[in-house]
Amino acid sequence: MSNLQVIKPGWQSTIQDGGRRGYFRDGLSEGGAMDEHAYHWANTLLENDLDSACIEILMGQFEAVFDADTTIAITGADLDARINGREVKHWSTHPVKAGDRIAFKQPRNGLRAYLAVAGGWQTPVRFGSRSVVMRERLGGLDGGPLRAEDRLSYLPNLNAPRRCVAPNYIPDYQAELTLKVVPGYQYRDFSNASRLRFTTSEYRVSNRIDRMGYKLEGPAVSTEQSGVISEGIALGAIQIPQDGNPIVLMRDRQTIGGYPKIGCVTSLDCSRLSQRGPGAVVSFEFSDIATVQADRQIFDRFFRASSRSPSGQPLN
Amino acid sequence: MKLDVVSENAILVELGDAICESLIPRMVAVEHAIEQALGEVLVDLIPSYTTLLCVYDLNKVDYQWMLKALTKVLDQIESQPALSAEGKRVEIPVWYDPEVGYDLERLADQKNLSIEVLINKHSGKDYQVFALGFSPGFAFLGRVDESIAAPRHSSPRSAVAPGSVGIADFQTAIYPIESPGGWNIVGRSPQRMFDPDRGDHQAALLQVGDRVRFKPIERSTFVELGGHLE
Numbered sequence: 001m002s003n004l005q006v007i008k009p010g011w012q013s014t015i016q017d018g019g020r021r022g023y024f025r026d027g028l029s030e031g032g033a034m035d036e037h038a039y040h041w042a043n044t045l046l047e048n049d050l051d052s053a054c055i056e057i058l059m060g061q062f063e064a065v066f067d068a069d070t071t072i073a074i075t076g077a078d079l080d081a082r083i084n085g086r087e088v089k090h091w092s093t094h095p096v097k098a099g100d101r102i103a104f105k106q107p108r109n110g111l112r113a114y115l116a117v118a119g120g121w122q123t124p125v126r127f128g129s130r131s132v133v134m135r136e137r138l139g140g141l142d143g144g145p146l147r148a149e150d151r152l153s154y155l156p157n158l159n160a161p162r163r164c165v166a167p168n169y170i171p172d173y174q175a176e177l178t179l180k181v182v183p184g185y186q187y188r189d190f191s192n193a194s195r196l197r198f199t200t201s202e203y204r205v206s207n208r209i210d211r212m213g214y215k216l217e218g219p220a221v222s223t224e225q226s227g228v229i230s231e232g233i234a235l236g237a238i239q240i241p242q243d244g245n246p247i248v249l250m251r252d253r254q255t256i257g258g259y260p261k262i263g264c265v266t267s268l269d270c271s272r273l274s275q276r277g278p279g280a281v282v283s284f285e286f287s288d289i290a291t292v293q294a295d296r297q298i299f300d301r302f303f304r305a306s307s308r309s310p311s312g313q314p315l316n
Numbered sequence: 317m318k319l320d321v322v323s324e325n326a327i328l329v330e331l332g333d334a335i336c337e338s339l340i341p342r343m344v345a346v347e348h349a350i351e352q353a354l355g356e357v358l359v360d361l362i363p364s365y366t367t368l369l370c371v372y373d374l375n376k377v378d379y380q381w382m383l384k385a386l387t388k389v390l391d392q393i394e395s396q397p398a399l400s401a402e403g404k405r406v407e408i409p410v411w412y413d414p415e416v417g418y419d420l421e422r423l424a425d426q427k428n429l430s431i432e433v434l435i436n437k438h439s440g441k442d443y444q445v446f447a448l449g450f451s452p453g454f455a456f457l458g459r460v461d462e463s464i465a466a467p468r469h470s471s472p473r474s475a476v477a478p479g480s481v482g483i484a485d486f487q488t489a490i491y492p493i494e495s496p497g498g499w500n501i502v503g504r505s506p507q508r509m510f511d512p513d514r515g516d517h518q519a520a521l522l523q524v525g526d527r528v529r530f531k532p533i534e535r536s537t538f539v540e541l542g543g544h545l546e
Binding site: 028137235267293 | 324
């Protein structure tokens with residue numbers, strides 16, 4: 001088995017795949033790649049299984065060395081990625097040789113980059129997934145983020161394709177973002193004025209953001225309900241705590257909770273939100289469930305089709 | 317019973333609007349019926365107090381199909397008002413002692429009870445598992461006798477030892493792993509509440525619908541059973 005040896009782990013670099021499902025009722029969080037668009041592209045470029053594990057690198061300061069030849073793909077945030085000190089193309093595959101050093105320096109656009117390897121990173125599967133949920137000490141090598149001197153195994157593979165993502169599929173993570181929301185049943189508990197404020201105001205991403213949730217700041221959305229009986233929480237649920245500042249619950253959210261919720265951000269928009277850092281401006285719009293389901297089906301079909309007949313464009 | 321679309325791939329089944337021990341066996345029966353009828357399209361189910369969150373695969377079926385299918389299952393259940401499902405009954409040993417039950421003496425004082433009476437009240441009845449959450453294997457049990465119910469600490473402890481047994485309002489629970497927590501700690505159990513070595517689907521000792529009874533043990537038994545001392 002070949003290894004990637006971590007030199008500098010960075011702010012927070014974690015092994016992530018499609019997430020952990022089927023254990024919510026035991027209290028296990030979903031976990032999984034925060035930005036599914038970038039994550040799927042990383043695996044698609046390499047013709048990996050769509051659920052293969054990638055390294056999710058938050059904001060850079062990451063450095064590691066390969067000990068055998070292989071092919072990698074880099075997608076997601078532009079963290080000024082370099083191989084042996086030379087700047088490399090994002091949203092693209094790259095052949096690497098034994099001894100090559102990869103580095104992600106600092107964020108230039110977006111927060112989270114995905115580093116995939118041909119065949120996927122080979123860490124143990126825990127409860128059906130390789131994803132790290134730090135709070136639960138599950139996944140990855142030891143339940144935590146990568147550390148210096150960690151060794152990540154990969155399968156030797158010399159036949160991976162060389163490809164890049166066509167420019168029209170590459171998002172600008174600094175663009176304005178409107179989050180589509182499916183109104184939940186507790187929507188009825190919010191006054192007309194509150195709902196109007198929610199959809200007509202701009203909210204700023206606060207500095208209280210992590211893999212569990214994104215706290216936003218802006219005009220307070222109030223509800224007379226201070227809490228509900230704890231119930232299961234879906235991805236993207238927008239909790240409204242006492243201070244009226246919405247919290248969007250992300251991949252590492254707890255499975256149940258009792259704050260009132262005005263609705264649920266779509267999974268595709270949760271991915272977009274996960275690339276926004278403190279200070280970014282977002283707004284909300286209500287959408288209907290049929291449209292939102294169709295959007296997600298199109299997304300999934302696109303990547304399933306790509307994994308059968310490879311997409312992306314050949315590198316010149 | 318009521319159905320609500322809550323997200324692009326989840327529908328909430330509401331079975332009642334108040335927390336009630338007798339609702340749980342009914343909820344577990346509904347959980348089993350949904351699983352049996354719709355297992356193919358379900359991603360997961362989360363039972364919790366009065367609701368069941370059904371997460372499904374939107375690439376297999378859409379929300380309209382799911383609402384119809386759930387309505388059919390629930391109609392069948394409603395025509396069988398006696399249908400309910402019992403979980404397993406689990407006895408959990410607890411060493412009740414101020415050495416590990418940081419709040420035991422204070423709570424007894426506050427409630428004008430002797431420590432012995434407090435222990436008898438806590439261990440003298442079966443509890444229902446209402447929900448799992450907070451951390452893997454953390455089961456919310458209830459209801460505790462009103463005479464020993466107590467609100468959470470206003471500022472939580474930064475670390476509560478694994479196995480700690482606590483009371484918060486009408487509920488009691490065992491902390492599976494070391495975590496921050498505001499519950500009133502009255503003792504500690506050597507029982508592992510979450511153990512991946514038992515196998516993926518047996519890792520969490522308790523499931524919603526199980527019944528729990530606490531059994532007071534001595535320090536020596538606690539240690540013998542592998543209990544965790546600081």
